[in-house]
């Protein structure tokens with residue numbers, strides 16, 4: 001047969017993405033049969049009821065249908081903020097072809113400049129728009145970088161547990177996954193010894209490790225790195241001649257006052273560590289939560305111009321990032337400012353979303369932690385809980401125990417989670433990844449169902 005599973009590129013078969021794997025398929029089948037399904041497997045805030053920010057949607061709707069801009073009175077009647085209308089007009093001037101036209105491959109120039117200004121202001125460091133590509137979500141930035149640097153024997157250091165985009169891409173592009181463990185006993189922090197162990201083991205296996213991925217704030221563990229930890233990772237990378245891929249898509253999702261987001265770019269600049277750094281951001285997370293629009297960017301630092309040109313060439317094969325997502329990226333980095341008509345509402349919406357996430361993280365973590373056999377710290381960042389769960393030592397056939405439990409959980413309750421084995425975990429430990437995005441008024445009933453399912457499952461023969 002010309003096309004069968006066996007004739008596919010074997011790397012396609014090796015790539016796995018647990019967040020949307022067989023547990024989700026099972027849930028979708030149950031949903032078709034009329035069951036209520038609660039999707040807590042994926043950080044998709046608007047699917048679980050988080051409202052979009054008004055200023056983002058006002059401007060997007062005007063740009064998608066610019067004729068509306070000639071109906072000022074109607075727009076006022078509909079409650080559009082006057083600055084949203086003004087900004088939509090300004091964007092039309094900057095991008096007269098409108099959203100239906102391809103943009104330049106690296107993204108609309110004024111958006112790349114706005115991202116550069118955003119980083120400069122956030123970090124107080126010089127940033128050049130030529131080093132920024134606007135992407136369809138952060139995922140496409142990861143694809144671009146890993147695809148461009150992986151050759152046969154190239155190793156990519158990836159945290160365990162990790163967001164499975166990384167292991168999937170490394171397998172797909174034929175690279176070597178060089179895992180480094182996060183330290184569960186110290187709030188899932190990064191530990192120099194564990195980094196050195198992982199790097200040295202790969203070297204002993206003759207793997208040419210070239211890049212380290214760091215996710216901060218972290219999915220799935222919810223940890224937030226201190227400046228000292230970031231500096232330590234940068235020094236480790238410099239010593240071993242590694243590039244850094246800093247996945248910073250959760251930079252706005254920090255819930256404890258004593259934690260602060262430090263970007264890798266800023267710490268590297270301040271410490272004079274001039275190694276190649278790829279930094280990612282996204283419109284999917286934070287308090288914007290516009291996952292479906294697929295917006296994001298990649299900022300590349302200390303990269304040779306010739307390399308940038310090659311990356312741009314690869315980027316241009318896909319023509320450009322979708323234009324609505326580019327606009328959402330623009331709006332993310334240029335929010336309303338004090339004095340703008342939409343400012344107050346923007347501040348209120350942002351506060352409501354972040355306050356609610358802070359409460360939900362605490363409530364769900366406490367509920368989980370109170371169940372005997374489960375321990376769960378309150379996440380300090382991102383959108384996930386990663387409880388450690390005890391599961392009985394019995395025969396689960398070919399399935400890991402946590403997979404068997406997540407399957408049981410969907411079948412019994414409709415609650416969809418991801419088994420820790422999809423993210424990687426220390427041997428003989430079991431975890432689940434759960435988003436803390438469910439609406440607050442549903443948490444109590446969800447947790448009741450969860451607890452009953454867990455207690456029933458551990459009693460099964």
Ligand SMILES: Cc1ncc(COP(=O)(O)O)c(C=O)c1O
Nearest residue numbers: 043137138139163219282284296
């Ligand atoms: C750590 C991390 N990086 C990247 C992504 C991809 O996000 P997107 O492609 O929607 O920007 C996600 C999505 O959940 C994530 O958790």
